Amino acid sequence: MANINDLFIDFNETISLSKGKVDNLRRGRDALRKKIKEWFRDNKKDEPRFCWQGSFAMKTTVNPIGDGEYDLDDGVYLQEFFDKDMSTWPATSTVHSWIKSAVKGHTQSDP
Secondary structure: OOOOHHHHHHHHHHHEOOHHHHHHHHHHHHHHHHHHHHHHHHOOOOOOEEEEEHHHHHOOOEOOOOOOOOOOEEEEEOHHHOOOOHHHOOOHHHHHHHHHHHHOOOOOOOO
């Protein structure tokens, strides 16, 4: 039986994100989290919690071909509402606008 372990290791290294790309994603995630926390604090709202999810969390993000993009999915959880009646929760569009306001100006294109 053929031993293709070395070929698989080479292939995996080719498709995996480099340490530099992983570090860059983490820095970006942390910077966005900081902005969101500050916005909530400045607007007298409870600080949200975060949970990374998707391929980055599962360590299955693959290197895009060429100059393709890759991202990190990060959930924003508003803990202050978990024990309140759902009728008192803000609308999804309202929460979405809060997050957009928090990260506006972070990149060249607005959210």
